Amino acid sequence: MTMTPRRNALTPEALAMVDTIARSGSFAAAARELGKVPSALTYSVRQLEESLDVLLFDRRSRQARLTAAGEELLVEGRRLLAAMDAVANRVRRVATGWETQLTIAADGVLSRLTLLELCEAFYALRPAPPPRHADAAPPPEPDAPAGPGTRLRLRTEVLNGTWEALVTGEADLALGVPADTxxxxxxxxxxxxxxAFVFAVAPHHPLARHAGPIEDAELLRHRAIAVADSAQRLSPLTVNLLPGQDVLTVPSLQAKIEAQVRGLGCGFVPEPLAHDHLRLGRLVAKEVRRQRQTTARLAYAWRTGTPSNARKSVQGLALRWWLTQLDSPATRRALLERHSGLPSDVD
Structure with missing residues (x-):
């Protein structure tokens, strides 16, 4: 691709020069800061103005006052310089084995508090400097904030959607996939x-007054609350619903619990997620006659390569860090059980 003269003129040095002049307030002060004589700095500004065919500084003032075009170049130049620094830092970090981005798909049954605590610990990492050639000069002290530089992207999925995000390549790590898939x-x-899941209703729901285990015939008379499977390509899962039963479908487990607290319907809810509602009497646990799926076995899974390539790809350091955290029983337990603001024991 051919570089235009205007694009050639917009070098990092030229942008930094405009920034220095605007910040210092005069050509003389900027020249001293840049280690140049004022005439050389003035010449460089004139060359930049001629290349862009604009006037950047108002010459009628003794001070270095920017024109409207100069103000625009200053704003955009600062943005470009920051972006260049960010790219340089990210390239240096990627050279150490840190991924540019890591996408984590987590089922809605998992603790968001624990996930965010893990993100906080991840961002607090201070990675080792990249290896350099023996003859290379030592790199300058980094002025970027601590952290590996990997962008984290969290996705909330439901049922088969968590697995689908992984197998379609939309996620690198999936938390809470059904263990049998x-x-x-x-x-x-x-x-x-x-x-563990419990069948629960609001205290003002008709089923709350039902004595003994609830038969299917009685359940059919009442609306069920179900969470929509977020899978778009795989077959969606339906769990603990009766054929012919009226169903209100909601987008998340939190919405399902809220709907049941309001008495809009009944259904099974994750005990850890509904624990406070059950404890405070906003929901009432009831027994049903026919055996339902009352326990969900979950797993976490990650991509190691492509189906056509038997050789495993190199595992990035960000994914490796998350897998190390998941090796901890305390972390796994917190992801499944911790849904309140109490302190956790995540390693």
Whole structure:
């Protein structure tokens, strides 16, 4: 691609020069800061103005006062310089093995508090400097904030949607996939744990006054609250619904619990997520006659390569860090059980 003269003129040095002049308030002060004589600095500004065919500084003032075009170049120049610094820092960090971005898909049943605590610990990392050639000059002291430089992207999924995000390549790590589906070429998985579900209704719901186990015939008379599977390509899952039962479908487990607290319907809810509502009497646990799926076995899984390539790809340091955290039983337990603001024991 051919560089235009105007683009050639917009070098980092030229942008930094305009920034220095505007910040110092005069050509003489900027020249001293840049280690140049004022005439050389004035010449460089004139060359930049001629290349852009604009006037950047108002010559009628003794001070270095920017024109409207100069103000625009200053604002955009600062943005470009910051972007260049960010790219340089990210390239240096990627050279150490840190991924540019890591996408984590987490089922809605997992603790958002724990996930954010893990993100906080990840951002607090101070990675080692990249290796350099023996003859290379030592790199300057980094002025970027601490952290590996990997962008984290969190996705909330439901049921098969968590698995779909991983197998379609939209996520690098999936937390809370159904344990019986976590098996595919190029993917590894480990058990995350189990989540208990309880059948619950609001205290003012008709079923709250029902004595003894509730029969299917009685359940059919009442609306169920269900969470929509977020999968778009895989077959969506339906759990603990009766054929012919009226259903209100909501987008998240939090919305399902809120709907049941309002008495809009009934259904099974994750006990850890609904624990406070049950404890405070906003929901009432009831027994149902027919055996339902009352425990969900979950796993976490990650991509190791492509199905067509038997050789594993090199595992990035960001993914490796998250997998190390998931090796901890305390972290796995917190992801499954901790849904209040109490201190956690995440390693």
């Amino acid at each position: 976590a098996n595919a070429p190029g993917i590894e998985s480990r058990p995350l744990g189990e989540v």
